[in-house]
Amino acid sequence: MILKQYLTAYEASEALGVTKATLYSYVSRGLIRSEGGEIGKRERRYSTEDVEKLKYRSKNPQKGDLDKNINLKNDYFMGDSEITLINDGFYFYRGINVLELATNQSFERVSSLIWTGKTNFRFSIPQDNYGGEHKNWGYLQTLRVIERFRVLLTLAESEDLSAYTLHRDGVAATGMRIIWLLTRAATGGEPLGGVANVFSMESKKEREGSAKLINAFLVLLADTEMDAATLAVRCAASAGASPYGSVSAGLSVFSGYKFSSNNERVEAFFKEAEASRNLEEMIIGRIRRGEIIPGFGQNQDQEIDTRAVFLLKMIEKNFPESNTLKLAWQIIEVTQKLMLIQYNIDFVLVVLLRILDMPKEVGLTLLTLARTAGWIGHSIEQYDKNSLIQPKVNYVGTFPSS
DSSP states (O other), X not given: OOOOSEEOHHHHHHHHTOOHHHHHHHHHTTSSOEEEOSTTOOOEEEEHHHHHHHHHHHHSHHHHHHOTTOOOSSOOOXXXXXXXXXXXTEEEETTEEHHHHHHHOOHHHHHHHHHHSOTTOOOOOOOSOTTGGGTTOGGGGGSOHHHHHHHHHHHHHHHOXXXXXXXXXXXXXXXXXXXXXXXXXXXXXXXXXOHHHHHHTTOSSOHHHHHHHHHHHHHHXXXXXXXXXXXXXXXHXXXXXXXXXXXXXXXXXXXXXXXXXXXXXXXXXXHHHHHOSOHHHHHHHHHHTTOOOTTBSOSSXXXXXXXXXXXXXXXXXXXXXXXXXXXXXXXXXXXXXXXXXXXXXXXXXXXXXXXXXXXXXXXXHXXXXXXXXXXXXXXXXXXXXXXXXXXXXXXXXXXXXX
């Protein structure tokens, strides 16, 4: 029987025995290739070959995982979640487009949505400054932001006994205490008016406009579905670690250079572009040397990241005459002319920090705070499951002789 090259979303989900939402998650993880359908129609088509490989793998888990013809880009943990859907470059938190949320909702309300399914969860103002007496210790100020956060979370956990109440509302309340603690540790300020408002005080630009842009970034990056850091969080939560412990697990992964140095690489690239007399020659030189273009590509697929596009347009609306913005558009124009890759959210974050005249270290701080909201949400889901994650390993070493 000759199989047709592509399937509709209905055909692919029926073949796999999954919902369309699960099919879309397979696509976002790179397990199934998809492309646009006929001109004028929004429906995408899905690779029959990839669907058949995934069916084979699910029916023959041991043999299938060892089959060298099943070419997966990474090692994936396939778990269920109701938090984030990624489809055609668009992100949705609990079914709501994240671009809409970034326009109309505060980071705190979006955190509430992720944690409880509603934006109006009432958080009590933390009265106890957990870990506060330690935040001024001299040596903590010499630590990198993630290291400082990890130390403070360990100290605060020992003081916050209510953190061991693992029902949904209790964890949501603890989650907000954690975000407040980390905000205090990073800024020294009290986030009564919102996390974005506190960080806007670090900017030398107009405060209200700065707060809106920072809030939008926090909302856009609150969750990215599943990555190594989120998996670490879910594993810790599945073992019964408190929210402090599960967030610390995510921070441990975030401390690795593959996460924590993206901002620094893009900033260095901007400085190189500023100093270059010929931007196109500089970028061509990188391509010839086989070097990446920081802030471009390096994502799960080659689709446009609508979060990056949205935030860059929002920046342009607020600071249309910025020299940094003009340079950013020049870099985008030259790079996309030479390579079929799109700019990503790391690129736009550096544009934001430069325009707001904020230290580059603030970028990693904001990213960590944003992701903490998502990690708390994944912890809640894992507590609700009440089951220990036990991934299966396929042994590929030398077998004992008979």
